[in-house]
Amino acid sequence: MTKSVLQLQPIDKLSLSLIMAFSLVIGGLVWGGKACGDNCFFHNKPRVKEFSWDNQQIGAKDSSFIITFDRPMDQTSVEQNLIIDPPLGGKISWAGRRLAYTLNTPVPYGKTYQVHLRGAREKFREGNQSGQTVEPFFSQFTTRDRAFAYIGTQPNEQGQLILYNLTDNKKTILTPPNLVVMDFKFYPNGQKILFSAAQKSRGSFGIRELELYTVETEIQGDSKQELLPKIELILDNKDYQNNQFDLASDGETVVVQRVNRENPADFDLWMVKEGSKPERLNAPGGDFKITPDGQAVAVAQGQGIAIVPLKPDAEPLEFLPKFGQVLSFSRDGSAAAMVNFNTDNANLRYIRSLYYVNNQGVQKELLKVEGSIINCQFNPNGTALYCLLTQLLEDKEEYIEQPYFAKIDIKTGQLIPLVSLPDYRDIEISLAPDGLGILFDQVITRYDPTPNDPLTTDSGEAIVGSRLWLLIPPNGKPVKGTKPELNALPLVGFRPQWSP
Structure with a gap:
């Protein structure tokens, strides 16, 4: 007799039992989820x-x-x-x-x-x-902490680079007393500073013997240990005199104006990258700034501004004959503030024009002043400029310029005066990265410098002291009666710069 009924093995019976059990559980979960909504402890919440x-x-x-x-x-x-x-x-x-x-x-x-x-x-x-x-x-x-650096002028800090952390109320001297710092730029993350300096023993002659260094700031990160700042030589002065320099926004490229010591007629811009030898750009000229994208440099050449790629022997991308100085770029690199010196008309020798120039071909005159346009910096979103200007005062005996700060709305051209200053002598300004404060200095000079004076102004006067100030403009649109806040900082130094 042949068997017609399928005989289940023990493993088959176990599998069928598990399948039925899981089906009942899944069905219960689905039904229970619909029935009890948010109150079901087994229903995963979004996260x-x-x-x-x-x-x-x-x-x-x-x-x-x-x-x-x-x-x-x-x-x-x-x-x-x-x-x-x-x-x-x-x-x-x-x-x-x-x-x-x-x-x-x-x-x-x-x-x-x-x-x-x-x-x-x-x-x-x-x-x-x-x-x-x-x-x-x-x-x-x-x-990030609200912090800035400056160059000290007190006898025990003369020429040294100093970091001041406003958030922690902490002051740190970054460079040794044997070096006199002339200028500096923060790297984009604020963890290092690029600076030019000479030996203090060289006095006023040190301006011809500048070398480029980097120093760590130690203001970022979790380490709270007191560490000696690490200094590294970037560019020596053996064959060339190093003058003005700039640092690209990505921190990868340095551009330096250099003069051949054997042949002063041989001067040019050089590009320096970490791990590579300096390269000549073949872009001689005056004041310059690296563009925000780090791919070119805007340099004053004769009667105009040349935009030159950061490549050796490259031809200029563009030449702007109307302008003589680039003051600053907007953060996104789409626009620049430039100065027209109006040199084409002898009757306008004291007239300066401020222009807004963007990458769409717009050249908009924002301001015309009988005086000077010292500096202008874009606010973070590029809608306004904070400027240090001077107004020529009527005086038959001498040429007097009255400095003042102003905010200029780029869309409307409206100028809003912020505060007037008592005098003007090599004032440097720096707008905070969040746009909430402007640092500036007021140097104290002596007219009869000696060879032993290591710090001098651009006009050759000896710097014997300086005050630092913090200007806090009103937030948003100005309200009638609202005035900017001006604070004297308890620090003695010059050339303040905010950390990024």
Whole structure:
């Protein structure tokens, strides 16, 4: 007799039992999830998978953060429940499960910010049924310390590079007393400074013997140890005299104006990159600035500004015959503030014009002054310029210029005076990376310098002291009666520069 009934093995019986058990569990989960909604402990809630600024330290160039969810979210509920404390104005955009928050202005320095999200829901599923609420999310981030560097003028700090951290109220001397610093530039992350210096023993002759160095600042990072700043020689002065220099925004390239010691008629711009020998650019001229993209240099040549690629023997990309000086570039590199000296008309010998020039071919005159345009710097979003100007005063016996600060709206051309200064002598200004403060100096000079004076102005006067000031312009549009805040800092030095 043949068997017609299939005989199940023990392993088959176990498999069928497990399949039935799992089916019942899954069915219960699905039914229970529909029945009890948000109250089901076994129903996973949506959550934030990643926050790009989580416990990070950010700077002015960090303009947006991203929040990534583990599933599609109801965008309106997220936007209504996202809290940043203290508040930061910005715009929200979405790409699938990713929320991008772009700031309207750079985040203020020296602060801690908290980010909260509660009550937001995942995207609606079936019909009018609401999705699950998100797991409560909390994170925070900090901004860089508010800090700046300057050159000391007190007898025990004369010519030394000094870092002052306003956030921690901490002062650090970065260079040894045997070096006299003449100029310096911060690297983009603020962890190093490029500076030119000469031996203090050379006195006023040191201006012809400048060498380029870097020094670590130690103001960033988690280390709180007191470390001696590390100094490294970048460019010596054996065959060439080093004059003006500039540092590219990416910190990769240095451009230096150099003069051949054997043949002073041989002067040119040189490019210096880490690990490579200096290269001549074949771009002689006067004042210059590296463009924000780090690919070219704007140099004054004769009656105009040449834009020269940072490549040896390259031909100029553009020549702007109308202008004699580049004051500054906007942060995104799309525009520049330039000066027209009006040298084509002898009757306008004291007239200077400030122009806004962008990469779309716009050349807009913003201001015409009978005096000088000392410096202008773009605010972070490129909508205004903060300028140090002078006004020629009526005096039959002598030529007198009255310096003052002003804000100029680029769109309207409106000039808003901020504060007047008592005199003008080699004032240097620096606008904070978050746009909330302007540093400037007022040097004290002696008219009869000696060869032993290591610090001198561009006109050759001996620098014997200097005061540092902090100007805080009114936020937003000026309100009638609102005045800028002007503070004298308890520091003695000159050429202040904010850390990025």
